[in-house]
Amino acid sequence: MSVVDIESLSIHYLMRRGNIRAVDDVTLSVRKGETLGVVGESGCGKSTLGLALIRLIPYPGSVVGGRVLLDGTDLRSLPEKEMRQIRGKRIGFIFQDPMTSLNPVKKIGDHFIELIRTHEKRVDKAEALDRASRMLETLGILPERVNDYPHQFSGGMRQRVMIGLALALNPEFVIADEPTTSLDVIVEAQILELLKRLKEAFNITLMLITHNIGIIAQTADRVAVMYAGRLAELGPSLRLFADPLHPYTQALLSAVPNVAKPGRVLSWIPGAPPDLASPPPGCLYNPRCPHAFDRCPREVPRLVDVGEGRSVACFLHYKG
Amino acid sequence: MSLRSYVVARVLLTIPMILLLLTMVFLIIRVMPGDPADLHFEKRVDPETLAAFKQRLGLDKPLPIQYVDYVAGLLTGNLGSSMQDYSPIGQQIFSAFPATLELAIYSAAFAIIVGVLLGVRASRSYNSIPDHTIRIFGIVSYAIPVFFLGEVLIMIFGIYLGWFPTGLRFSPRMDAPQGLQLGGWRLATGLYTVDSLLEGNLTKFLESVRYLFLPVLALGTVLCGIFIRMTRSNMLETLRLDFVTSARARGLKERAVVYAYALRNAFLPILTMMGLQFAALLAGAVLTETTFSWPGLGRYLVARITFRDYTAIQGTVVFYGVIVALVSLIVDVLYAYLDPRIRF
Amino acid sequence: MAGGESRGRIVVQLFPRIASLRKRGLAGWTTLVGSVIVVTIIAMTLVAPWISPHDPSAIGVGKPPYPSPPSADFPLGTNHLGMDMLSRVFWGGSTMLQVAIISVIVCLVVGVPIALLASYAGGMLDKATSLVMDSIYAFPGLVLAIAIAAMLGPGVVNMALSIGVVYIPSYFRVVRSQVLSIKELPYVEAARTIGARSRSILFRYILPNVVPSVVVIATINFADAILTAAGLTFVGLGLSVGIPDWGWDLTWGRQYLTTGSWWIIAFPGLMIVLLALGFTLLGEGLSELLNPRLEE
Numbered sequence: 001m002s003v004v005d006i007e008s009l010s011i012h013y014l015m016r017r018g019n020i021r022a023v024d025d026v027t028l029s030v031r032k033g034e035t036l037g038v039v040g041e042s043g044c045g046k047s048t049l050g051l052a053l054i055r056l057i058p059y060p061g062s063v064v065g066g067r068v069l070l071d072g073t074d075l076r077s078l079p080e081k082e083m084r085q086i087r088g089k090r091i092g093f094i095f096q097d098p099m100t101s102l103n104p105v106k107k108i109g110d111h112f113i114e115l116i117r118t119h120e121k122r123v124d125k126a127e128a129l130d131r132a133s134r135m136l137e138t139l140g141i142l143p144e145r146v147n148d149y150p151h152q153f154s155g156g157m158r159q160r161v162m163i164g165l166a167l168a169l170n171p172e173f174v175i176a177d178e179p180t181t182s183l184d185v186i187v188e189a190q191i192l193e194l195l196k197r198l199k200e201a202f203n204i205t206l207m208l209i210t211h212n213i214g215i216i217a218q219t220a221d222r223v224a225v226m227y228a229g230r231l232a233e234l235g236p237s238l239r240l241f242a243d244p245l246h247p248y249t250q251a252l253l254s255a256v257p258n259v260a261k262p263g264r265v266l267s268w269i270p271g272a273p274p275d276l277a278s279p280p281p282g283c284l285y286n287p288r289c290p291h292a293f294d295r296c297p298r299e300v301p302r303l304v305d306v307g308e309g310r311s312v313a314c315f316l317h318y319k320g
Numbered sequence: 321m322s323l324r325s326y327v328v329a330r331v332l333l334t335i336p337m338i339l340l341l342l343t344m345v346f347l348i349i350r351v352m353p354g355d356p357a358d359l360h361f362e363k364r365v366d367p368e369t370l371a372a373f374k375q376r377l378g379l380d381k382p383l384p385i386q387y388v389d390y391v392a393g394l395l396t397g398n399l400g401s402s403m404q405d406y407s408p409i410g411q412q413i414f415s416a417f418p419a420t421l422e423l424a425i426y427s428a429a430f431a432i433i434v435g436v437l438l439g440v441r442a443s444r445s446y447n448s449i450p451d452h453t454i455r456i457f458g459i460v461s462y463a464i465p466v467f468f469l470g471e472v473l474i475m476i477f478g479i480y481l482g483w484f485p486t487g488l489r490f491s492p493r494m495d496a497p498q499g500l501q502l503g504g505w506r507l508a509t510g511l512y513t514v515d516s517l518l519e520g521n522l523t524k525f526l527e528s529v530r531y532l533f534l535p536v537l538a539l540g541t542v543l544c545g546i547f548i549r550m551t552r553s554n555m556l557e558t559l560r561l562d563f564v565t566s567a568r569a570r571g572l573k574e575r576a577v578v579y580a581y582a583l584r585n586a587f588l589p590i591l592t593m594m595g596l597q598f599a600a601l602l603a604g605a606v607l608t609e610t611t612f613s614w615p616g617l618g619r620y621l622v623a624r625i626t627f628r629d630y631t632a633i634q635g636t637v638v639f640y641g642v643i644v645a646l647v648s649l650i651v652d653v654l655y656a657y658l659d660p661r662i663r664f
Numbered sequence: 665m666a667g668g669e670s671r672g673r674i675v676v677q678l679f680p681r682i683a684s685l686r687k688r689g690l691a692g693w694t695t696l697v698g699s700v701i702v703v704t705i706i707a708m709t710l711v712a713p714w715i716s717p718h719d720p721s722a723i724g725v726g727k728p729p730y731p732s733p734p735s736a737d738f739p740l741g742t743n744h745l746g747m748d749m750l751s752r753v754f755w756g757g758s759t760m761l762q763v764a765i766i767s768v769i770v771c772l773v774v775g776v777p778i779a780l781l782a783s784y785a786g787g788m789l790d791k792a793t794s795l796v797m798d799s800i801y802a803f804p805g806l807v808l809a810i811a812i813a814a815m816l817g818p819g820v821v822n823m824a825l826s827i828g829v830v831y832i833p834s835y836f837r838v839v840r841s842q843v844l845s846i847k848e849l850p851y852v853e854a855a856r857t858i859g860a861r862s863r864s865i866l867f868r869y870i871l872p873n874v875v876p877s878v879v880v881i882a883t884i885n886f887a888d889a890i891l892t893a894a895g896l897t898f899v900g901l902g903l904s905v906g907i908p909d910w911g912w913d914l915t916w917g918r919q920y921l922t923t924g925s926w927w928i929i930a931f932p933g934l935m936i937v938l939l940a941l942g943f944t945l946l947g948e949g950l951s952e953l954l955n956p957r958l959e960e
Contacts (some may be wrong), residue, residue: 026652056562084573085571086571087568087570088569093570094567095562097562101562103567114570114572114576115572119571162566336795337802340799340805348815349811421774462944463937463940464937465894465937467894467895467914468896468914471933472916475921475929479924480924493907600804601805601807603804603805604806606804606807606895607895610898611918622810622899625810625814625899628816633810637810637811640807641929644804
């Protein structure tokens with residue numbers, strides 16, 4: 001039972017020097033109650049994908065094809081007014097940088113009050129304030145701090161506030177875009193712990209976007225690996241990490257240092273990601289792939305079901 | 321640096337600036353290129369009358385003494401005597417100034433409000449037709465001489481449509497607003513819009529607005545361009561910031577996002593710009609007053625030129641200088657109060 | 665032929681420039697449009713003696729009553745003295761342009777050297793000149809120009825001087841801020857340590873970097889100079905009555921608005937707007953080309 005269905009979504013940035021294909025024909029579903037990790041290196045299109053789901057792609061980007069369904073409703077065709085009602089209420093979004101994501105001149109409590117009263121107009125200020133205080137408590141912040149300003153909080157606490165804002169109205173679906181990237185490791189662990197706790201408590205459906213494979217391994221049920229705007233591989237996280245199928249996934253995992261094997265030489269992926277304004281024909285990973293063969297530069301590999309709930313976009317795994 | 325020491329330093333800086341201006345004006349009037357008394361009469365008068373004239377106005381004394389008298393006089397508020405009828409210039413200036421002040425205040429308000437609203441509108445639809453139209457309007461409006469715009473407005477709205485008067489400040493058929501009478505005292509600002517309200521007379525208020533409308537429209541339009549540009553560019557920067565996107569992601573209304581979040585950051589630069597534009601406002605007022613026969617300081621100055629009343633010109637120009645210096649001081653202090661970083 | 669060849673070479677050099685302006689996007693277009701407007705108006709003023717159907721100061725050329733509205737004989741009508749407005753439009757920019765050019769020259773010749781010297785030398789000289797310049801800069805320009813023009817009397821040069829004095833501080837500030845930022849750069853310091861004389865530093869290091877900003881401020885200043893010149897004429901200063909000038913038409917034409925004779929002010933006024941707009945666009949475009957803002 002899926003909460004969000006993404007069908008053949010393509011997003012281009014229309015620049016003077018050409019169309020940048022940030023996201024190319026991505027099809028993906030997020031099932032109720034699961035945590036879907038979307039992982040890939042910088043520039044692979046994962047953040048754009050996240051913003052596209054709530055229709056906040058910055059200029060000059062635009063969706064050029066495909067559909068996004070929230071519980072069966074086509075989000076692309078909705079008038080802006082209705083989309084606005086969905087944002088914050090049915091879909092929550094957690095941003096990467098808590099320093100810049102909160103309004104410096106507004107108290108923390110006011111952020112919540114504004115959010116609540118925008119979506120639930122009948123609620124009066126006192127009740128909204130009360131809910132805000134209780135939310136802070138759930139987040140592990142002293143409720144009195146509802147009258148403080150963002151700059152009076154530490155980075156980790158601000159991120160808790162962001163999470164709280166995203167979850168305050170109990171949304172069906174939450175997108176977290178690099179939620180811990182700007183935090184130090186210890187705080188990161190605390191935040192992940194909080195997310196886990198809240199997820200279980202409220203049965204949240206979460207899409208977690210990050211370049212950090214470690215986090216994905218800890219928290220995701222299923223993983224989608226993106227490369228150069230396309231999906232490379234998709235599957236349950238344990239199986240995917242134990243036995244990666246796509247050459248890119250393999251290379252990615254072997255580039256991660258392993259404490260258990262200190263002597264191993266770190267490998268890296270030679271070459272560079274393709275120019276998304278004029279991508280080469282065929283498989284985009286082909287120029288860097290150690291297993292490439294003649295079919296690879298000629299055709300674009302489609303995402304193919306290989307059983308056990310896994311799919312790969314690689315000719316190595318095509319049957320026939 | 322604390323606010324107090326900044327204010328003190330700033331005031332101390334204003335004094336040499338004003339002194340410099342006084343000296344400059346003095347030199348311009350007294351020194352180049354000939355004697356002001358001679359120029360006034362253009363040699364059409366006999367030497368005895370000329371000598372008496374000079375003596376009465378103190379123009380026969382040696383230059384350094386004239387300078388000292390001049391500065392000393394200014395410190396006591398004496399701006400000299402008119403060449404035309406020996407009447408005190410200060411009095412004439414003070415009776416003409418409120419009209420200019422009223423025009424200036426409303427024109428500035430118009431320029432800022434319209435400029436900011438248009439700037440915000442332009443920034444919200446970046447690179448679209450409304451954006452380009454507004455930007456073009458901003459540039460073109462500055463290139464129009466204010467007196468030409470005034471004349472066009474008079475033509476269309478005053479003469480052709482007859483909606484507004486074509487000149488002057490108030491209807492000749494009514495008494496000018498007098499302000500509030502309290503026993504033997506009268507409280508009046510010299511601003512007809514305010515005074516008519518103090519008097520409680522709505523008809524006079526509406527009448528004063530009718531007369532203000534076209535001049536304010538002319539002067540305000542010419543000045544709003546800079547505010548449009550500034551607001552637009554500030555907003556474009558601010559709207560790109562993360563907290564705006566995150567506000568949108570929470571489903572907040574676009575209007576709330578734009579005005580509450582982004583505009584608050586644009587406020588301080590607007591204040592500074594207004595301070596800088598004040599001089600342009602006064603300069604534009606001179607032309608606007610001439611176009612609309614508005615009885616302010618600008619029209620007074622222009623009239624004095626026709627009469628070759630050089631002492632009056634000197635006094636008026638000095639007055640302008642002092643006003644600008646004071647306004648600039650106030651704006652700087654206000655800014656320092658609002659933004660502690662400036663006081664380094 | 666030698667003449668044709670050199671002309672050809674100029675044309676050949678001009679076209680790639682224009683083509684490259686096109687490539688520069690909006691800034692290039694603005695500069696192009698601005699230049700076209702300015703060049704056209706200047707050209708019009710220069711050939712005025714040959715293309716004007718009448719002497720612009722000749723009274724009573726048409727059929728009374730004056731002022732007469734636009735007609736086949738007089739496409740822009742005649743003013744209250746029966747002067748042909750079309751001829752006045754052709755001729756009327758000349759004085760304004762002369763005043764503007766001379767005032768810009770005055771600013772360049774006086775303002776730039778003072779700025780270079782004072783800001784490079786630093787210390788008391790810099791502080792004192794800055795104080796003087798700031799005082800003038802803060803002052804309402806037109807009022808100061810009025811004061812000076814009133815004393816100097818009518819004439820193109822006098823008007824140009826009045827306007828020049830008012831705008832010198834703008835040039836001063838632009839040059840000074842450039843000099844201050846360049847002065848402290850490592851390569852200038854390096855030049856000083858190897859014993860280069862101040863004069864050569866000024867000329868070889870600082871001046872070339874200052875030129876683009878000066879070009880921009882001069883162009884924008886042109887527009888301001890034109891508007892101020894028009895303003896001075898409007899209040900009755902600066903020019904003797906006999907010379908055809910757009911500003912004069914706007915002054916005279918005021919009284920005839922009540923009788924509905926709109927053409928006396930409309931066409932000269934539009935010309936002033938166009939000219940000022942042309943220079944403004946040119947200045948804005950150049951500013952963007954020479955010092956691009958990182959807007960995108």
